[in-house]
Amino acid sequence: MTATLDTPTEVKTLPMAKALNEGLRAAMKNDDKVLLLGEDIGRLGGVFRVTDGLQAEFGLDRVVDTPLGESGIVGTAIGLAMRGYRPVCEIQFDGFVYPAFDQIVSQLAKLHNRSKGRVRMPVVIRIPYGGGIGAVEHHSESPESYFVHTAGLKVVSCASAADAYVMIQQAIASDDPVVFFEPKRRYWDKGPLTDVSETLWQARVVKPGTDLTLLAYGPMVRTCVEAAAASEHSLEVVDLRSLSPLDMSTIFASVRKTGRCVVVHEAGATLGMGAELSARLSEELFYEMEAPVLRVTGFDIPYPPARIEEHHLPGLDRVLEAVDRSLAF
Amino acid sequence: MTATLDTPTEVKTLPMAKALNEGLRAAMKNDDKVLLLGEDIGRLGGVFRVTDGLQAEFGLDRVVDTPLGESGIVGTAIGLAMRGYRPVCEIQFDGFVYPAFDQIVSQLAKLHNRSKGRVRMPVVIRIPYGGGIGAVEHHSESPESYFVHTAGLKVVSCASAADAYVMIQQAIASDDPVVFFEPKRRYWDKGPLTDVSETLWQARVVKPGTDLTLLAYGPMVRTCVEAAAASEHSLEVVDLRSLSPLDMSTIFASVRKTGRCVVVHEAGATLGMGAELSARLSEELFYEMEAPVLRVTGFDIPYPPARIEEHHLPGLDRVLEAVDRSLAF
Amino acid sequence: MTQTVPTTYPPIDPALPPDPSLVQLLSHEGTRLHHPDYEADFTRDELRAFYRDLVLVRRIDAEGTALQRQGELGLWAPLLGQEAAQVGAGHALAATDMVFPTYREHGIAWVKDVDPVLLLGMFRGVEHGGWDPADKGFGLYAIVLGAQVLHAVGYAMGVVRDVARGEAEPSAVLACFGDGATSQGDVNEAFVWAGAQRSPVVFFCQNNQWGISTPTVSQSRTPLYHRAEGFGFPGVRVDGNDVLATYAVVRDALAKARRGEGPTLIEAYTYRVGPHTTSDDPTRYRDSGELQHWKARDPIARLRLFMERDGHADQAFFDEVDAEADALAARIRAGCLALPDPDPLGAFDDVFVEQTEDLRRQQAAYALYLEGFEEEQA
């Protein structure tokens, strides 16, 4: 099934959270099998107001304030999907997805395979993720690697309002389970809801350049675009958009051209996305690479207290420093 | 605290499962704060008999048949550690660790950090892992990446009876939490309990060579040793032993010498250990590498039905084929 | 009293005083009992259908064990002793009701018309699940303890939405799990959800006294059916070796669920006569006295006694069923041995509905490798 996407006729400018809200609304209008499940998503509209107004519009049976249990949320979503629904689960914060881990990796990811294709799992798991909002512990995690490593899941992250609006609808229209990472510190970034020509699985060159490729996704796309603007070099910024599957042809094309690559993410270095990208790039472009893929990431430590989070999070300066190191090869 | 390791006076030859049993026994004798928690580990002695006889020897209060809940097992182990105990949890099979995921990654991994070092978590989580035993679903998983990516955990895997005997004692003596992966299909492999001079965090060159480095751990060490023996080339086999932290100096030394590297594991390629090793090797040895790091791994699919698992699992031939590809660079 | 640690396992006395709350419609000796809440009359044909299925299911199970012993299956999880609980529950289901089984529900599978060969296929390792849940009204076998119980509740949430939209008639969902699984968070979250939402789910817990080597008393010191009240719905304990009582109690709970009266927890009190699976060795943890006690409560013998005494069937009928069982066993054995091994390259196809480039590439590379390998061998 592919949903007809509701694209707005005149280009609105919205904060990302509101764009997601509009995207959810459009998906719910398009297909009455779409349900939202989560903690505080109904009357409250979600702690980030991403589901604001949807319960009033679509009713309590389609926007469900669940009991407080993430395994329960995902587990019942699986059952609903078996009955023909398309549930969209909200995990309130990144750090609270772990109680649902078994349901996600042993059930949601495997049921289509277990049933030899007979059972479909069109379930979306929305996760506001990443740091930079001055929060207490467990509210700034970047758990994407866990899901990218899990066979049977697709994993995406939006970095702009336009993508947020379209990608959430594409994710809901997907017949495969999608973990949808929302960069919470960009929720308030405004952007125009311009047309999106990419499929959900395609990367996008958001800023062309010739000297070096910056690979980023979610919150770090803006950081990389700012770094590219501040750099004296010609940096190409690629927004991965889909973390699993990876759009390697776009990535290879860019790095084949520049010969250099820096991957930027908030998650720790060890087995972060940078590891996989580095491995694939050296497998494919061994002779073309002029420097090793460098990684600018969160440290391999538990997310630190908010007062020092700006040290932990890759910022413009750390990106540029890595660019310099790469160019020095 | 560091336990005095009970090393046997005359070299016994034991299957790995029995060596683990002896290692647990020695650790329990050494330190009466060591407790074992798990499903069916008492009277039954564990489904693999790794805890055989320990309850009879040490009593029901030290070898605890828990109710059937993995979150409960790890969660109560954390509380016991807070009270000064050194719990060793058995997860019956790899595929059943996920219900405990939150307790492991959000609690066990973080409590020392959260408390600024005031609270110690000397907890070991033993996980029989990997495939090759003809089992039904969920009994052949290789979930090590999830834990290696998690800051605050240490992760090791033994590949021989001698290591099993010593490493389990070292893990129990560690004041940091250790996820201890036991290659279940090697449980019945016999080996002499020779002295082990490495710390728990050190890799070992198990077979020296000059043309190419095979990096492996757990079940794949034997596969790689067999491949090295079968190969016409001089292959060096390094048993990583510790997956987190990685003993990069041993790894770098080997690959610096050979210039070529193939990583072998049962876990899927994407964000498997091979990804991280590839990234680190190209970061450090960019100019020394004569070929990209190649990966021989399980496919990025849910573990398949037993009748085709030998296709999924890296075998000698797939390893040798990758060696040829690497040497062709 | 003082704080203590356990030094021995609590003794298990199977010959406990009769539990007055246990619902029985047939005594251990095969006499018909009556219960105010579960009045039921059974026709001769119904009784014969029960008996037939009990015997066939036991034979399917024995064949599974035999095939495993002969190396044809990697594993088998015997239901020996639990036939009545499963056949009773299975017969209580309406055609549109949905079942979420564990890995031991061979009896319900049989009643739900799932070909036993497909069950054998899973344990043989040719596939993880070989039937269509929607088609059979019977979910795939679930191995991770408790996970499927949440799926059942979610499915039930779908049922009530379908009904509210006028897209379906009311139906009910049967969520199966064991005594041991009651300790899992997921099962308890399922109770929370179903209780809060009054979902049309019947929680069917077969308390077979053991979770591998762990006795039920290690999971709970109070009868398991008590658990329900605290989640806001009723619990009932039925004699799971009494096919008539199990049938009546499950049917009643399903009807309530269909009427919108919310969930019920049924504890079917029974016994796992065999090992946990063919890999298990129960002599390590339980004594033969217990086994003898329960063998004397055999669910098939009990029904047969009753049928014979009350003239519901004669020797010819019993012989006929045995002959049918023999034929069934032969058929499923042959079917099992004829199961083709899966295509290794097919393993890449069912991961996603929309295949990815990555997997296509891995599949192609492996195909190439296999080709090269065959050439080399040739």
Added chain:
Amino acid sequence: MTQTVPTTYPPIDPALPPDPSLVQLLSHEGTRLHHPDYEADFTRDELRAFYRDLVLVRRIDAEGTALQRQGELGLWAPLLGQEAAQVGAGHALAATDMVFPTYREHGIAWVKDVDPVLLLGMFRGVEHGGWDPADKGFGLYAIVLGAQVLHAVGYAMGVVRDVARGEAEPSAVLACFGDGATSQGDVNEAFVWAGAQRSPVVFFCQNNQWGISTPTVSQSRTPLYHRAEGFGFPGVRVDGNDVLATYAVVRDALAKARRGEGPTLIEAYTYRVGPHTTSDDPTRYRDSGELQHWKARDPIARLRLFMERDGHADQAFFDEVDAEADALAARIRAGCLALPDPDPLGAFDDVFVEQTEDLRRQQAAYALYLEGFEEEQA
């Protein structure tokens, strides 16, 4: 009846008929009540100590909210309205008892002598946990709902082992959680473990009627304290706005736990008068009538009425406490503002007891980077 889906939230009527099972020792109007199971006499000094702590704790809480509003804290989780539940429970603890708190246990923290500045430090973002749990008998704040309840049970398993080894006197563990957290698997697994092992744990559930915007009735249609029976131990509901009753009920349960009589679930029925946290806007989901109802049941006013009427304290005492509260507020405000930001390089040091090469390398690289950066800026 028929299967339905909800179309509105269930109405919440705070003025429900009085629950006969609710334990109260002080009426809403401040008259002393008696309860057969919880006989207790309180001296003048005890009453004054309760009152003093109630007022101080409320002041600490108000200061937290004020500091957050002024941008000095990232977040604050107010306990406004729950002072009696927490002060009552806190006073019931023996020195060797251990508490496992949530993120809202400022009142118990105060009684357990945890400097409020350390609580503020966590919400300010200078550290994740600033006190020594072993030293204070008070665990670190726990944010992932329910996880700490299992830690409490594990700790209690350690206590009984220590006692059996003659290494400690019997003590008890207080496991705190909210109404919402009762839906989490972990809390229910903790009930399983504690019930099966008769662990010396008192489960202290502050039912403040809401889990952010989710009313308790969305988690359970039956009173939460009922949950205990099904896990094999008793549950009791106490008026959590009645400091005397909460004290008596918790003390009784702790004593039972110390005597080896197993766990108790206490549901302290109270109300979250403030927002969930300073980030929350409760006007979106609850009406002011409810708030008014509960404000009229203020836990401090009630005790004060009783003390005044029965002559347990005079105006001078109340004034003295207010002055003490002012001084405390000033002290913790100053303490909070003086909290140094953590050293970014220190963040690498507390990950492990035995530091790794990897982290040493990352630390050194970042130190170098910072140096270079400072040079560049200079």
